[in-house]
Amino acid sequence: xxxxxxxxxxxxxxxxxxxxxxxGPCVLVIFGVTGxxxxxxxxxxxxxxxxxxxxxxGFALVxxxxxxxxxxxxxxxxxxxxxxxxxxxxxxxxxxxLSEGIRFVSGQIGDDESFxxxxxxxxxxxxxxxxxxxxxxYLSIPPGLFPTVVGQLRDHGLAEEQQGRWSRVxxxxxxxxxxxxxxxxxxxxxxxxxxxxxxRIDHYLGKETVQNMMALRFANQLFxxxxxxxxxxxxxxxxxxxxxxxxxAGYFDGIGIxxxxxxxxxxxxxxxxxxxxxxxxxxxxxxxxxxxxxxAVRPPKRMDxxxxxxxxxxxxxxxxxxxxxxxxxxxxxxxxxxTYAAIRVDIENRRWAGVPFYLRTGKRxxxxxxxxxxxxxxxxxxxxxxxxTEELGYNALVLRIQPDEGVTLRFGAKVPGTQMEIxxxxxxxxxxxxxxxxxxxxxxxxxxxxxxxxxxxxPQHEEVELSWQILDPILDFWAASDDRPSDYDAGSWxxxxxxxxxxxxxxxxxxx
Ligand SMILES: NC(=O)c1ccc[n+]([C@@H]2O[C@H](COP(=O)([O-])OP(=O)(O)OC[C@H]3O[C@@H](n4cnc5c(N)ncnc54)[C@H](OP(=O)(O)O)[C@@H]3O)[C@@H](O)[C@H]2O)c1
Numbered sequence: 001x002x003x004x005x006x007x008x009x010x011x012x013x014x015x016x017x018x019x020x021x022x023x024g025p026c027v028l029v030i031f032g033v034t035g036x037x038x039x040x041x042x043x044x045x046x047x048x049x050x051x052x053x054x055x056x057x058g059f060a061l062v063x064x065x066x067x068x069x070x071x072x073x074x075x076x077x078x079x080x081x082x083x084x085x086x087x088x089x090x091x092x093x094x095x096x097x098l099s100e101g102i103r104f105v106s107g108q109i110g111d112d113e114s115f116x117x118x119x120x121x122x123x124x125x126x127x128x129x130x131x132x133x134x135x136x137x138y139l140s141i142p143p144g145l146f147p148t149v150v151g152q153l154r155d156h157g158l159a160e161e162q163q164g165r166w167s168r169v170x171x172x173x174x175x176x177x178x179x180x181x182x183x184x185x186x187x188x189x190x191x192x193x194x195x196x197x198x199x200r201i202d203h204y205l206g207k208e209t210v211q212n213m214m215a216l217r218f219a220n221q222l223f224x225x226x227x228x229x230x231x232x233x234x235x236x237x238x239x240x241x242x243x244x245x246x247x248x249a250g251y252f253d254g255i256g257i258x259x260x261x262x263x264x265x266x267x268x269x270x271x272x273x274x275x276x277x278x279x280x281x282x283x284x285x286x287x288x289x290x291x292x293x294x295x296a297v298r299p300p301k302r303m304d305x306x307x308x309x310x311x312x313x314x315x316x317x318x319x320x321x322x323x324x325x326x327x328x329x330x331x332x333x334x335x336x337x338x339t340y341a342a343i344r345v346d347i348e349n350r351r352w353a354g355v356p357f358y359l360r361t362g363k364r365x366x367x368x369x370x371x372x373x374x375x376x377x378x379x380x381x382x383x384x385x386x387x388x389t390e391e392l393g394y395n396a397l398v399l400r401i402q403p404d405e406g407v408t409l410r411f412g413a414k415v416p417g418t419q420m421e422i423x424x425x426x427x428x429x430x431x432x433x434x435x436x437x438x439x440x441x442x443x444x445x446x447x448x449x450x451x452x453x454x455x456x457x458x459p460q461h462e463e464v465e466l467s468w469q470i471l472d473p474i475l476d477f478w479a480a481s482d483d484r485p486s487d488y489d490a491g492s493w494x495x496x497x498x499x500x501x502x503x504x505x506x507x508x509x510x511x512x
Contacts, residue, residue: 025058
């Protein structure tokens with residue numbers, strides 16, 4: 001009797017997922033191509049895709065920004081950006097083929113003439129490169145300009161999808177700055193593009209280790225039985241940066257880290273940690289589960305007790321003297337913007353009732369690290385003396401997202417010797433140690449998915465709205481308060497108020 005047959009069945013699985021997925025011919029237009037994101041991430045990702053053979057010969061790239069550049073200037077800039085920031089080695093023949101399809105349009109987002117030039121540039125490329133009239137528009141520009149670009153694309157007939165051609169729009173975060181503005185932006189975008197053509201970027205979802213969470217949870221039998229409030233005591237989700245705001249004062253101040261990180265990355269990580277198993281990884285199913293769990297998240301019950309915010313002050317970090325937030329260039333003296341935020345939320349469903357989820361994020365913290373840690377309940381009975389288990393904490397499963405991607409299981413083990421002394425040890429899985437292939441950059445995966453029209457890794461508007469519904473009451477509470485964010489030292493793990501917040505529940509923050 002055959003108990004199981006894992007050979008691929010061409011009828012059941014018409015697409016062999018091991019074959020590389022290659023994008024079809026198209027034009028990718030990047031608005032804001034001279035900016036930080038495009039230079040450091042987007043253009044290198046396009047090159048890496050070309051280098052991996054995942055872009056077709058009929059691919060073209062158009063950059064749009066205000067600078068007065070010619071096509072050749074732009075090609076040189078892309079060349080430099082790629083050489084400096086690409087993940088894969090530079091190969092002249094790949095570059096040659098890519099550079100033949102590179103163009104630049106100099107113009108203002110609000111200017112009709114610039115869009116007429118853009119339209120004719122795209123039309124020329126459609127003809128020369130045989131793109132089939134397929135276009136993706138990547139909005140890597142200040143968020144205030146999103147509605148204007150979308151309106152311009154409509155007015156210049158660039159959003160139309162006819163006779164099998166597609167037109168997609170890719171929107172960078174942040175999607176709105178509160179629930180009302182997110183709804184308004186969505187109203188504008190959805191009046192021009194159908195929802196299947198809108199790709200909202202949360203680059204965390206493009207990271208291999210985030211996707212590995214789904215493999216860990218749903219491809220194994222080992223974890224599911226303990227993945228609930230019978231065994232899990234609390235969950236800590238951390239995204240810590242060791243850098244300050246850099247030159248991005250204009251963007252950061254007024255937005256703050258809760259809007260910049262909690263609303264999107266951390267709540268998406270929470271959703272993937274806490275959601276039920278989707279019936280498949282098809283976009284609709286996956287989103288349905290994420291939405292369901294986000295709808296069950298309750299904002300903190302006591303804003304004063306279950307939230308904390310802070311702001312870094314200058315000092316020494318990693319042997320270097322660093323400025324405090326208020327000394328950073330372009331920051332107004334009376335700012336109330338936070339550079340650290342921690343919140344406790346609860347999920348009101350059968351699986352998670354009674355398990356607090358602690359989310360924290362901050363700049364200029366002790367280390368750059370992103371992780372999800374499930375802390376387990378203590379054994380109900382310990383047949384040891386109290387001194388035997390003095391150094392035994394709680395069991396933990398830690399999903400490390402960056403850097404050192406991997407999974408750690410922490411549990412108690414006997415210290416060798418004649419005494420029964422129990423101490424915590426770690427069992428480690430590191431991506432780098434188990435797989436020879438290096439992980440693609442998140443933006444490679446996401447840009448390829450846009451060109452393929454494959455949406456599971458892009459949050460839909462409902463998820464964005466639900467996230468704002470969780471965050472808005474916290475932001476309102478902070479805005480109404482006369483208090484300023486509490487100070488914390490650069491290179492520390494955040495303000496004392498955050499330690500006090502979690503200590504009220506009898507926990508401490510992990511020091512990863
Ligand atoms: N940087 C990151 O790491 C990062 C991470 C996540 C999300 N994002 C998001 O990505 C987007 C871009 O961020 P960024 O950091 O790259 O910003 P940035 O460095 O300030 O670049 C903004 C770009 O927009 C162009 N631009 C500004 N106003 C324009 C106008 N009126 N007409 C035409 N072009 C205009 C600028 O070019 P010219 O000045 O040459 O015109 C520049 O290319 C933002 O939505 C941001 O929230 C950025």
